[in-house]
Amino acid sequence: MSNHDDARADVAVLGLGAMGTALAQALLAAGIRTVVWNRTPGRADGLATDGARVAETSAEAVAAELVLVCVSDYDAVRGVLTPIEDRLAGRVVVNLTSGSSAEARSMAAWAADRGASYLDGAILAAPAEVGAADTVILFSGPQEAYDAHRQSFETVAGRATYLGADPGLSSLHDVAVLALMWSVLNGFLHGAAVLKRAGVRAEAFLPLARDGISTTAGWLDAYAAQVDAGDHPGDDSTMATHVAAMQHLLEETVSAGVDTTVPAAFKALGDRALEAGLADRGYTALVDLLLSDRSH
Numbered sequence: 119m120s121n122h123d124d125a126r127a128d129v130a131v132l133g134l135g136a137m138g139t140a141l142a143q144a145l146l147a148a149g150i151r152t153v154v155w156n157r158t159p160g161r162a163d164g165l166a167t168d169g170a171r172v173a174e175t176s177a178e179a180v181a182a183e184l185v186l187v188c189v190s191d192y193d194a195v196r197g198v199l200t201p202i203e204d205r206l207a208g209r210v211v212v213n214l215t216s217g218s219s220a221e222a223r224s225m226a227a228w229a230a231d232r233g234a235s236y237l238d239g240a241i242l243a244a245p246a247e248v249g250a251a252d253t254v255i256l257f258s259g260p261q262e263a264y265d266a267h268r269q270s271f272e273t274v275a276g277r278a279t280y281l282g283a284d285p286g287l288s289s290l291h292d293v294a295v296l297a298l299m300w301s302v303l304n305g306f307l308h309g310a311a312v313l314k315r316a317g318v319r320a321e322a323f324l325p326l327a328r329d330g331i332s333t334t335a336g337w338l339d340a341y342a343a344q345v346d347a348g349d350h351p352g353d354d355s356t357m358a359t360h361v362a363a364m365q366h367l368l369e370e371t372v373s374a375g376v377d378t379t380v381p382a383a384f385k386a387l388g389d390r391a392l393e394a395g396l397a398d399r400g401y402t403a404l405v406d407l408l409l410s411d412r413s414h
């Protein structure tokens with residue numbers, strides 16, 4: 119190792135792209151002894167200045183008990199871990215690489231076969247946000263492995279969140295949040311486009327847009343309970359009322375000469391709900407339609 123040979127590292131970070139570097143920086147800033155490795159040498163130079171031990175090989179790096187891996191994708195994860203598979207027994211391997219729940223479960227089984235504990239993580243933040251008090255990173259896998267290293271996890275993400283034993287839960291929650299994010303952003307951009315045609319600036323739309331998002335967020339407690347109960351009373355507004363408003367949105371969109379992709383998707387779902395006899399049910403009845411999955 120090129121730095122601080124005297125101290126054994128507490129955490130290894132394998133993969134020093136934008137995110138791996140940010141993770142290592144946050145650990146070092148908190149005084150956690152950190153060893154780093156990257157496939158392409160040279161990316162660790164700045165971290166060495168910050169006090170990292172730089173491993174020349176991945177095998178050197180996994181002397182640490184906690185091993186964080188953050189590379190481009192799961193093929194790269196296997197590319198990193200396979201050459202050192204005989205060194206993983208007894209380690210806690212935390213894979214913070216983005217991927218699917220199936221990949222996470224498969225990686226967990228692979229790690230278990232090699233005697234390692236495996237946590238899968240999903241980072242809900244940009245590199246500049248790593249280490250902040252309100253940053254969220256999701257973790258799933260064996261709880262004892264999470265509890266043993268909670269302090270390091272809370273160092274890289276103040277709102278580190280443990281979701282459960284199924285290693286696929288991090289990826290699943292990640293995509294659930296992405297679905298929410300793009301729905302809100304697409305709705306905002308669609309509204310802004312329709313208004314722009316009428317000469318209204320997006321900044322002028324902001325107060326109403328913010329109110330709309332916050333009003334909708336206020337419905338979620340009751341709606342989550344309805345989804346869990348499988349009961350969709352529609353006592354605030356029925357599906358029929360929603361679908362009539364969707365038609366209105368679609369017509370205004372066509373009149374404005376704006377792309378109809380977003381409102382047409384809303385309307386297509388709404389129409390299916392009416393066809394399914396849900397006209398007098400609440401909006402949350404859509405979840406049963408989504409669960410009926412006609413794509414297979």
Ligand SMILES: NC(=O)c1ccc[n+]([C@@H]2O[C@H](COP(=O)([O-])OP(=O)(O)OC[C@H]3O[C@@H](n4cnc5c(N)ncnc54)[C@H](OP(=O)(O)O)[C@@H]3O)[C@@H](O)[C@H]2O)c1
Nearest residue numbers: 133134135136137138157158189190194197215216241244
């Ligand atoms: N950046 C973000 O805003 C962000 C946010 C949330 C989640 N993430 C996730 O974090 C992960 C890393 O993202 P990033 O932004 O750090 O990407 P990045 O800057 O492109 O870095 C990619 C890293 O993967 C390594 N790598 C790629 N293929 C490899 C292989 N076959 N073997 C060994 N190492 C390999 C690269 O090593 P070399 O230097 O040798 O090429 C580099 O260290 C991704 O899964 C990403 O989705 C990123």
